[in-house]
Amino acid sequence: MSERYIVLFPFQLLILSVDHMKKAFVYQGLLPLAGMSVRDVPSDTSCMFEMMGPMIESRIISCPSPAEFHIWVLSIQQHIKMANAHCPAHPSNIIPFLVPCDEQWKKRKLMKHLFYTTILKWEGKPIQHLGRIHYLAMVQVAYASMGDFKERLLVLFPEDLVFLSVDRERTSIAYEGKLPLAGIQAKEKSAVLGRLEFEITGMPGIDDRGSLTEPILVTCSTAEDYEKCLFYLQKVLPEQNLDTVTVQPPPIVPKKSLQR
Structure with missing residues (x-):
């Protein structure tokens, strides 16, 4: 005590x-x-x-x-x-209205909802300790070596990139992994593939528990999501950020990197 x-x-x-x-x-x-x-x-x-x-x-x-x-x-x-x-602990009444988050009001509502809902399989400290959410988007994610794309909710915090999944019935949200922004970099690939896709790789010389060992492909559904995700991942902040949700606790060192 x-x-x-x-x-x-x-x-x-x-x-x-x-x-x-x-x-x-x-x-x-x-x-x-x-x-x-x-x-x-x-x-x-x-x-x-x-x-x-x-x-x-x-x-x-x-x-x-x-x-x-x-x-x-x-x-x-x-x-x-x-x-x-x-803020109900069982979000079955609200998630179907917010996912896919293809409008700004849905993004703002879902950002706030994540701080109060139950996130299944969550690891480490509570999500409230990761800071404010810079941006949120529904994307398709796959490991470069596998090419098996899966729907994921990409959430950008000041120091972390969090991946979440939503079940088929749109009744629950689950934790899928977390990457430290200091240990990754984003590269554009849309010009080559003709679609809104970028690649996330580990930073050269980075070797710790939070580092990324295998490239991840991310495909966005809209040009706005693509541009804003790259802005934040490449450390380029827009002049105005109307989507920010602020919380008080400081960010913490992540415990887990993204897993298959």
């Missing part, structure tokens, strides 16, 4: 520690409440409860008194209900 301060917001629980030397709070995490659950943990004092969720590690919280325990459990349970009502 370590001392922490928790701050309850409408849809998130903020966790802070205290640096007594600097007399300042230190950020320790932000937990999305949608899809979470709370249960009592048997103990001698009966002042402990556990918070669980599909995208976070389980956390046990011990309150200093039974009164505070009851206040926190009731408050968090109420906020979980509110978060689930506002």
